[in-house]
Amino acid sequence: MPRSSSSEPVEARILETARAHVRKFGAARATIVGIAQESGMTHANVYRYFPSKDALLEEVTASWLRPLEARLREAADGADPAYDKLERMLLAIHRVYRQKLETDPALFDLLVDALDKAKGSVRKHRARVQSEIQRVVEEGVASGAFAMADRRRALSLVFDAAHRFIHPLAMRLDAEAAGPAIEDRFERIIALVLRALRSGRV
Known part of the structure; x- marks a missing residue:
């Protein structure tokens, strides 16, 4: 209700x-x-x-993830080419998570714990993130912006290549590394992924 x-x-x-x-x-x-x-x-x-402590802590986590989800929806709905949207969305995910990891580690740990335990709020968050990225990849294939016509293969390429930079569990392993250096590496990975999507060759 x-x-x-x-x-x-x-x-x-x-x-x-x-x-x-x-x-x-x-x-x-x-x-x-x-x-x-x-x-x-x-x-x-x-x-x-909140019916339980777990429910309260899940809402604490969900409350800082919602603005990111809204940004991804807005980007996916935009008029920019699919490759520009995809780059902007992947970097947005990385930056939001990384900032939380650096400036609010206790709340970032809540997210990691929720992922580890497959809690409902985080499963929904991941599904929303994946859905928006899938929407942009499919748009790129349909419009001809991406020559890689196999949608499943294209999505696997995006998520496999980006995993270290957008999955909170993997990102925590890089917590001691300098943020700008990590982002620079991710930008190079994104460039490679976009090149593969646009050419259709990996």
Whole structure:
């Protein structure tokens, strides 16, 4: 059931407090009781909005992923050529994840944990990301911008080549590497992928 607009400030307060507790204590030590106390309410009231601690933490993660999903939809809907869209979308995914990894590691770890446990909110996020990229690849094939006519092969090329740079689990392995150097390497990989898509040759 959709929540009424009057409930939004309360939910937002709970989420902001939950973010602060995850940053301060870590996800394992953050508790509904502590979050409720700091939010100025009973834990029973928190459960009115989120049925469990897991549900609350999933929403904490989903809330910072939604703007990225919106950017990808906007890019996919744009009038630019498919190869420009694809480059912009892949870099957007990398930059959003990388910034979170560098500036908000506790919340990035929530995303990694959700991926590791295949939680629903992150499965939906991955499906949305993949859907928008698939839409652009299919557009490129249909318009002739991409000579690689096998859509499945084209998508596999994109995701296989980009994996290290857009999958949070892989990105965490590069956490100590300099961000600009990693992005420069990704830009070179994207250029190779686009060349293959446009030529039809790998």
